[in-house]
Amino acid sequence: MSRGESMAASAFMSMAYLNQSNSFIDEHHWLSLIRGALEEDEAEHEGTKVKVKVSIFFVPKNMVSTKPEAYMPQLFAFGPYHHWAPHLYDMERYKISATRKIQSSLHPLKLPELINCFMKNEHRIRSYYHKHLDFEGETLAWMMAIDASFLLDFLRNFTPEAEGLWKRSSSQQTWDASRMKMAYNMVTRDVMMLENQIPLFLLRKIMQRCQKDCSNVDDKELSEMLMGFVKEVIPIKSASNVTLTDVKQYAHLLHLLYSVIVPREIEDGFGNMQESECRIDMKDSEEDPTHPGVIKSFFDSAWSYASNVNGGATIRTIKRFVIIGPIKLIVNAPWKIITGLPGISMLKRPIESLISRGFAKKDETSTDESKSGSKPPLLEEITIPSVEELTGAGVRFLPSMGGLTTMRFEVLGKQATMYLPNVTLDVNTEVVLRNLVAYESLAESRSMVFTRYTELMNGIIDTEEDVKLLRKYGIIRNHMKSDKEVADLWNGMSRSVMLSKVPFIDKVLEDVNRYYNSQCKVKAKKFIKKYVFGSWQILTFLAALLLLLLTCVQAFCNVYSCGQRWFNLTD
Incomplete structure (x- = not known):
C-alpha cells in the first residue's frame, strides 16, 4: 500500500x-x-518522495501467549498501542520531565512549534502502524512529542559524551542509585518491543527543530546515539563494524537492530548462494552387499519362532539376566578392539553392513527431502542432534569471525567443525530475540534468516550441558545467572508463525546430519535401540538358541551319565 x-x-x-x-x-x-x-507537501518530503511501509504491528496472540511480558511493556509505553494501559500511566511524569529536559538542555525548542510539525505529519505517523489509531490528530501529536523526547533523552546515554548521564535525575525527583540498573534494563526491554516502537523520523524532527542550521550534524549525532544503543543490546555481533549513514531508511529501533544483524545482502542474494557438497571419506564402511542380506533374513525369520517359546517367559528371563550387561559392554567398548578379537574379525564386514542397511533407506529419504529446496520444512523445530551428541560424534564447535553469514560446517580429513557466530546473553536478550522473530515474521521479510537461526539454536540446545559446552567453545557468552536459564531461554523461544526455509542455513543442517548419521558409533547406537531395546530380535533368538543347546546337553548327560564317565561324579 x-x-x-x-x-x-x-x-x-x-x-x-x-x-x-x-x-x-x-x-x-x-x-x-x-x-x-x-x-503532497514537498517540504515535508524533504526533497524526495517518502515511501512509508507499515512496520509496527500487534504481535499475534499465539506468540504472546507463550510469554506475554516479553511483548507487552512493563514500565513505559511508547506510541499509541499501550498508551492508556493503567499500569503504565503512572510513568508519564518521567516522560514529561524528559520533555522539559530536552527543551532546556539543547538549543531552545518551542514545544508548540514541535506539536504543529507533528500534526502536519499526522498521516505519515499513522502510516507506520498496522492498527487504526483512535486518537485525534492533536492528541497523537502531543503523545508522540512526549514519547519521542523521552526516547531521545534515553538514547543520549549511549553517546561517548553522555557517559554517566543516566545516573542524573531526569526531573526534580532523584532515582534511587541501587535501583538504577533494574530501571535501565526494564526501559531497555520496553524500548525493544515491537508493539512499543515509534517512528525514528520523529527524533530527527526534534533535533532539527533544536538546531535548524545543522541538519547534517543532527543526523550524525542521532546516528551515534542509535548505533551506541544497538551495540549495547545486539545479541549477535555483525561481520564488520557497521556505521549508520542514513537514518531515514530505518522505520524504528527494532528495524535498525534487525538490519544490522541481517544485512540487506543476505535477504537479497545470500540465500541463493550455491555451496559445494560436504564429502565424507568412509572407506572403512564399504562392504559386500550380499552377506548382510542373508544374515538379516536368517535372524528375522527365526524371530517369530523364538518369541513363542514357553509363551515368551524364557525370553523375558534371558533379557533380564543375560543380555543387558553384554550389550552395554559392546556399546562402550571401542569398535576396533572388538573387531580385533579372535573369531569376531571375520564377522566385522557382515555386522557393519547389517547396521548400515537398517538405515540406508531412511537416509536416502531424508537426503531426497533435503534436496527439494522448494518444499517448506515439515516440522518447525530443527531436526538436528544436540551439542552433546555432536561432540560425542567427534564434532567440535568454533566461533565464526562475523555474523550469521559466517555460519558453516566443514570436514577436513577426520576432523569435523561447526562454526557458529558469537551470541551474548543477558537479562534483556530474550525480549530482543522474541521481538526480532516477531518483526521478521510480520514484516513479510523475503528470507526468514533470523527465525531460522533461532530454530537452529533451539535444536542443538536441549539441556544446560549443551550450553556449558558452547560456553566452553566460546560461542555463548553467558551473563545470566546459570546455564539452565540459557537452555530454558532457547527451548522456550516461540516458534515462527510461518514455516521458514533458508538455503544457506539448511545446507549447514544437511551437512551436520549427514556427517552425524554416517558415524559407526551413531549407527551402532541406533541399531541397538531399534533391534535390541525395541524388539530384541537378534539377541533374544541367540539367547533362546543357547538355552536350547544347554537343555539338549543336559538331556544327553542324563541319558549317558556324563558326570560319572568324564568327571567321576556319583549320585
Whole structure:
C-alpha cells in the first residue's frame, strides 16, 4: 500500500469512527481529512518522495501467549498501542520531565512549534502502524512529542559524551542509585518491543527543530546515539563494524537492530548462494552387499519362532539376566578392539553392513527431502542432534569471525567443525530475540534468516550441558545467572508463525546430519535401540538358541551319565 492510499484509508477509518460516535457527518472535517491525505507537501518530503511501509504491528496472540511480558511493556509505553494501559500511566511524569529536559538542555525548542510539525505529519505517523489509531490528530501529536523526547533523552546515554548521564535525575525527583540498573534494563526491554516502537523520523524532527542550521550534524549525532544503543543490546555481533549513514531508511529501533544483524545482502542474494557438497571419506564402511542380506533374513525369520517359546517367559528371563550387561559392554567398548578379537574379525564386514542397511533407506529419504529446496520444512523445530551428541560424534564447535553469514560446517580429513557466530546473553536478550522473530515474521521479510537461526539454536540446545559446552567453545557468552536459564531461554523461544526455509542455513543442517548419521558409533547406537531395546530380535533368538543347546546337553548327560564317565561324579 502506497503512502497516499494508507493515509486515505486512515482518513476514511477516522470518519467511520466519527460516524459511530456522532449522529451527524461534519462535511468540512471530512473534506479536511481527505485533502490532507491526498495532497503532497514537498517540504515535508524533504526533497524526495517518502515511501512509508507499515512496520509496527500487534504481535499475534499465539506468540504472546507463550510469554506475554516479553511483548507487552512493563514500565513505559511508547506510541499509541499501550498508551492508556493503567499500569503504565503512572510513568508519564518521567516522560514529561524528559520533555522539559530536552527543551532546556539543547538549543531552545518551542514545544508548540514541535506539536504543529507533528500534526502536519499526522498521516505519515499513522502510516507506520498496522492498527487504526483512535486518537485525534492533536492528541497523537502531543503523545508522540512526549514519547519521542523521552526516547531521545534515553538514547543520549549511549553517546561517548553522555557517559554517566543516566545516573542524573531526569526531573526534580532523584532515582534511587541501587535501583538504577533494574530501571535501565526494564526501559531497555520496553524500548525493544515491537508493539512499543515509534517512528525514528520523529527524533530527527526534534533535533532539527533544536538546531535548524545543522541538519547534517543532527543526523550524525542521532546516528551515534542509535548505533551506541544497538551495540549495547545486539545479541549477535555483525561481520564488520557497521556505521549508520542514513537514518531515514530505518522505520524504528527494532528495524535498525534487525538490519544490522541481517544485512540487506543476505535477504537479497545470500540465500541463493550455491555451496559445494560436504564429502565424507568412509572407506572403512564399504562392504559386500550380499552377506548382510542373508544374515538379516536368517535372524528375522527365526524371530517369530523364538518369541513363542514357553509363551515368551524364557525370553523375558534371558533379557533380564543375560543380555543387558553384554550389550552395554559392546556399546562402550571401542569398535576396533572388538573387531580385533579372535573369531569376531571375520564377522566385522557382515555386522557393519547389517547396521548400515537398517538405515540406508531412511537416509536416502531424508537426503531426497533435503534436496527439494522448494518444499517448506515439515516440522518447525530443527531436526538436528544436540551439542552433546555432536561432540560425542567427534564434532567440535568454533566461533565464526562475523555474523550469521559466517555460519558453516566443514570436514577436513577426520576432523569435523561447526562454526557458529558469537551470541551474548543477558537479562534483556530474550525480549530482543522474541521481538526480532516477531518483526521478521510480520514484516513479510523475503528470507526468514533470523527465525531460522533461532530454530537452529533451539535444536542443538536441549539441556544446560549443551550450553556449558558452547560456553566452553566460546560461542555463548553467558551473563545470566546459570546455564539452565540459557537452555530454558532457547527451548522456550516461540516458534515462527510461518514455516521458514533458508538455503544457506539448511545446507549447514544437511551437512551436520549427514556427517552425524554416517558415524559407526551413531549407527551402532541406533541399531541397538531399534533391534535390541525395541524388539530384541537378534539377541533374544541367540539367547533362546543357547538355552536350547544347554537343555539338549543336559538331556544327553542324563541319558549317558556324563558326570560319572568324564568327571567321576556319583549320585
